Amino acid sequence: KLVSREFKEENTIVQVNGHQIGGDEIQVIAGPCAVESREVLEEIAGELTAAGVHFLRGGAFKPRTSPYSFQGWGEKGLKLLAGVRERTGMMIVTELMDPRDTVLLCKYADIIQIGTRNMANFRLLTEVGNIDKPVILKRGMSATIKEFLMSAEYIAAQGNEKVILCERGIRTFETETRNTLDISAVPLLKNLTHLPVIVDPSHAVGRADLVPAMARASVAAGADGLLVEVHVRPEEALSDGPQSLRPEAFAVMMEECRRVAVAI
Ligand code: PEP
Ligand code: MN
Numbered sequence: 001k002l003v004s005r006e007f008k009e010e011n012t013i014v015q016v017n018g019h020q021i022g023g024d025e026i027q028v029i030a031g032p033c034a035v036e037s038r039e040v041l042e043e044i045a046g047e048l049t050a051a052g053v054h055f056l057r058g059g060a061f062k063p064r065t066s067p068y069s070f071q072g073w074g075e076k077g078l079k080l081l082a083g084v085r086e087r088t089g090m091m092i093v094t095e096l097m098d099p100r101d102t103v104l105l106c107k108y109a110d111i112i113q114i115g116t117r118n119m120a121n122f123r124l125l126t127e128v129g130n131i132d133k134p135v136i137l138k139r140g141m142s143a144t145i146k147e148f149l150m151s152a153e154y155i156a157a158q159g160n161e162k163v164i165l166c167e168r169g170i171r172t173f174e175t176e177t178r179n180t181l182d183i184s185a186v187p188l189l190k191n192l193t194h195l196p197v198i199v200d201p202s203h204a205v206g207r208a209d210l211v212p213a214m215a216r217a218s219v220a221a222g223a224d225g226l227l228v229e230v231h232v233r234p235e236e237a238l239s240d241g242p243q244s245l246r247p248e249a250f251a252v253m254m255e256e257c258r259r260v261a262v263a264i
Helices: 038-050 075-088 099-108 122-129 145-157 185-192 201-205 208-221 247-263
Strands: 014-016 019-021 027-031 055-057 091-095 111-114 135-138 163-167 197-199 225-229
Touching: 019 027, 027 038, 027 247, 038 055, 038 075, 038 247, 055 075, 075 091, 075 099, 091 099, 099 122, 111 122, 122 145, 135 145, 145 163, 145 185, 163 185, 185 197, 185 208, 197 208, 201 208, 201 225, 208 225, 208 247, 225 247
Parallel strands: 027 055, 027 225, 055 091, 091 111, 111 135, 135 163, 163 197, 197 225
Antiparallel strands: 014 019
């Protein structure tokens, strides 16, 4: 298998505009769940830049459980993200849900995200296998590690080996947290594959108060980076407010993760 450690021994480092994912430094990708307004996005981006973040996340196409929930602003949202990139130099990470939007997203995104609900959408995986952009592939909420890696293989088999794996919590019997963070997935994946491995503690626990501890644990377990939801006013967020960190808490988390990274 192309993604296996047996096939390639040395770690894959994904390069994005002079920044590396999978290299010596932990990369943090942060931002709101969804792109909301220009004002809120710029406020968040300003806070993140001050905290040393180079990658801004934000959904323009949102995979919502209910068809009546906010679905994202589509291209208008992508344009807001592009505006932030122009002003701040931050790189943009946003989710692709439909192969028909691939060309559109590639105009605006530096990294394409495939969400947990689409991990086994093989047509979509084949599609992003044929583009020349890094892809963050999130683990399906009920997917085994083997299935997760086979989905990464779908992308790599088409020629795109710039795949970043993201553990984002799996479904268990526990209801106190939104999902259960499978921390063992980090060292396991690092053993089985040469691809970078990042963790999304926000969707894993679904509660802002638990996110920093899970972020620290992820770094300690060997993650190459984090994907974290941050909002200036979580109570007003159009989606995932309860799990979004305020900038102050996020800055503390960043500092703690830096300390963990040098300690290990
Ligand atoms: C997200 O990152 O905004 C998201 C929807 O995550 P997931 O696909 O892991 O639920
Ligand atoms: Mn979200």
